[in-house]
Amino acid sequence: MKLGLIIFLWVIHVAALIGIALGYESFFLPKSPFTMLYLLLMVVLYFPIDTGKKVALFGAFAVVGLLVEWIGVHTGALFGNYYYLENFGIKIDGIPLLIGVNWAILAFTTHVIATKLTLNIWTRILAGSSLMVIIDFFLEQICEYAGFWVFAGGAGIFNYVCWFVVAALLHWILAKSRVKGDLVISTHIYIVQLIFAATLWIIISTI
Template structure:
């Protein structure tokens, strides 16, 4: 697992450096492959050893796709936005990998939260906050990266809806006593946070 994690950090740091040097047309279209690699690490090293955990991941993935579909096609969730070209293949305007990311983020932030808190309310609240925190930084780079585009920017309504949906997923994960690899969770979450913050710095300086 150590080599796989080192490679994970290398490709993200290389992407930030490459984009800073002006090679965004090379790196950004490869974002779906990076997400697939994150999924690969989760499958093989998160220690999803029960049928329950597999079903939870699938349920969270389809929930993510559903809420994004509602958001894109009705504007009643997250605001007025649409997906760009760099998040992989889409079904009716929604990238399949966005569902994977919803599930992956729920799994990893849930394990991180359980490391620091024992209170159910604190676990749910902090897990949802970690997801929204990452979303905040992703919103700063999404247009540049070609991930998704808000017509009037991502406002407070987007973050409230994100938090509510994330909290529901964390409550479900807590109910079913989700377990996994905490160390891997730190890396899977941390590398996405680093990339979002790093790219934000690159495009603003």
């Protein structure tokens, strides 16, 4: 089942890219919330989120993600001036519920990848936070086209600095909590999102 979920993960992302390239973006892009829920299913089953500590941390990270995004949208004090569009799913007070899930998934998966890269806690935190910022950079290039969010004047350096700081805090907590997870699942989830965002950026740049 694990292999099947990984294969289907790639199938839905590749199919979406092909469909968007052929002009069917209005069909594929609104389905993004279902893709996020699929990622959540994979993480819960095969990361896995199978202990009280992991459940508590994952839930707390999702709440932190929602909180920092609420501060960002309603005050501009974090990330800059931006607002969410419709393709990230159901919103409460302008903030999609799934954006908190996205923060938690990214933190957990990049933590596992970073843990395999280095044993030193500080370089691990640096590596994991950097991986999250890299994903954010590519998402910022496609966010408006994909119907996710819009920055006034585009995302600036302040956005990436804030992303790194919040990510570093989450990675510090994960490192101190000694959370362990599946490297294969984490790597596929990270790479498929990175390739999707980078490829979609290329596609929309040629339209």
